[in-house]
Amino acid sequence: MNGRPAAEQTLELSAFVPFRLNRLATGVSQYLAAIYQARFGLDIPQWRVMATVGETACTAQHIAASTRMHKTRVSRAIVELEARDLIERASNERDRRERQVRLTKAGQRLYTELVPLALERERALLACLAPEQLHGFLQGLDVLENFLGLDAQP
Amino acid sequence: MNGRPAAEQTLELSAFVPFRLNRLATGVSQYLAAIYQARFGLDIPQWRVMATVGETACTAQHIAASTRMHKTRVSRAIVELEARDLIERASNERDRRERQVRLTKAGQRLYTELVPLALERERALLACLAPEQLHGFLQGLDVLENFLGLDAQP
DNA sequence: CACAAATAGTTGCGCGCGCAACCTTCAGGG
DNA sequence: CCCTGAAGGTTGCGCGCGCAACTATTTGTG
Numbered sequence: 109m110n111g112r113p114a115a116e117q118t119l120e121l122s123a124f125v126p127f128r129l130n131r132l133a134t135g136v137s138q139y140l141a142a143i144y145q146a147r148f149g150l151d152i153p154q155w156r157v158m159a160t161v162g163e164t165a166c167t168a169q170h171i172a173a174s175t176r177m178h179k180t181r182v183s184r185a186i187v188e189l190e191a192r193d194l195i196e197r198a199s200n201e202r203d204r205r206e207r208q209v210r211l212t213k214a215g216q217r218l219y220t221e222l223v224p225l226a227l228e229r230e231r232a233l234l235a236c237l238a239p240e241q242l243h244g245f246l247q248g249l250d251v252l253e254n255f256l257g258l259d260a261q262p
Numbered sequence: 263m264n265g266r267p268a269a270e271q272t273l274e275l276s277a278f279v280p281f282r283l284n285r286l287a288t289g290v291s292q293y294l295a296a297i298y299q300a301r302f303g304l305d306i307p308q309w310r311v312m313a314t315v316g317e318t319a320c321t322a323q324h325i326a327a328s329t330r331m332h333k334t335r336v337s338r339a340i341v342e343l344e345a346r347d348l349i350e351r352a353s354n355e356r357d358r359r360e361r362q363v364r365l366t367k368a369g370q371r372l373y374t375e376l377v378p379l380a381l382e383r384e385r386a387l388l389a390c391l392a393p394e395q396l397h398g399f400l401q402g403l404d405v406l407e408n409f410l411g412l413d414a415q416p
Numbered sequence: 417c418a419c420a421a422a423t424a425g426t427t428g429c430g431c432g433c434g435c436a437a438c439c440t441t442c443a444g445g446g
Numbered sequence: 447c448c449c450t451g452a453a454g455g456t457t458g459c460g461c462g463c464g465c466a467a468c469t470a471t472t473t474g475t476g
Contacts, residue, residue, distance in 0.1 A: 119313055119317070121313045122328065122413065124313070124384060126294050132406055132407060133286070133288075135407075136280045153463095156281070167425095168425065189333065203287075203472070204470085206424050222432090230278060247395055247399075249279075251395060252387070252390065252399075253286060254390075256293060257433090259276065307433095319453075323453085332435090334434065337455060338456090340455095357454085358441060363456085
């Protein structure tokens with residue numbers, strides 16, 4: 109356990125918050141991977157595209173902006189998902205540069221099967237926190253995201 | 263801001279804690295990169311090796327275990343740092359498989375210059391949290407790490 | 417209306433990563 | 447003692463990522 113005094117002068121990596129956040133994010137990703145990877149054959153970019161498009165169809169650029177992934181990463185994930193017939197793209201007549209990305213029937217089936225499992229996995233993870241701990245942690249998350257401008261939609 | 267009710271049924275990525283943690287970790291890494299990257303020409307693996315070896319000399323395996331990096335990643339970072347004369351390796355007579363990794367004089371100079379900057383940067387980041395918020399957030403971090411077994415030293 | 421600048425998206429390329437295989441050295445049992 | 451298995455590190459290889467450059471289309475401006 110790593111409760112650390114604020115005014116430390118010597119650097120211990122396992123007490124250094126940026127490192128701890130990286131390590132935690134990696135750990136949580138692995139904790140989730142069992143769902144979308146082993147069971148549905150999706151990698152992280154593909155999973156994020158599915159999750160974004162699942163609620164409402166949108167453009168590749170919108171996916172990139174809201175997931176904060178590089179547009180090439182999004183582009184490649186879309187190509188792969190399209191090859192698996194999980195998503196499809198419809199040309200927009202008003203602006204023929206962009207294309208509307210949406211789930212196919214098969215994509216919707218996968219989506220409605222996947223989402224509850226992912227949410228349950230999140231719930232199981234957060235269940236290790238007492239209610240007030242959870243609240244405090246999420247509040248800290250909010251403030252840090254806001255400080256770094258991560259939730260802004262440019 | 264993303265305070266989210268616990269029992270959601272629809273998945274919105276920007277409210278999904280695993281995604282938020284990944285995004286936050288990436289954001290914090292970039293926030294720190296200005297220090298060790300632009301200013302000292304270190305990438306993340308190199309920086310982690312320096313930080314680990316800085317306090318006390320140790321083996322590559324120990325670095326891998328305490329940073330949770332793959333041993334090949336550690337190995338390559340060590341080779342690069344050695345080429346820059348920031349670290350050196352001493353053969354262990356008792357066990358000639360392993361080698362003790364430690365800072366050179368130049369490495370120590372860089373280290374003593376770098377550490378206060380990194381800690382200051384961490385302090386600046388966490389300063390966006392009110393004292394109790396910080397406490398709550400770190401407590402949540404502790405519990406999650408413990409739940410995922412991230413602080414264990416196998 | 418023409419031309420410059422911006423936007424949506426794709427692709428070539430180099431690099432860093434992890435896996436698996438490998439080399440060397442050590443420990444331990446038959 | 448040998449010989450098998452394990453441990454510390456290194457290296458070959460394939461893959462995914464981001465950067466930069468590109469195409470195609472749209473918008474803005476004189």
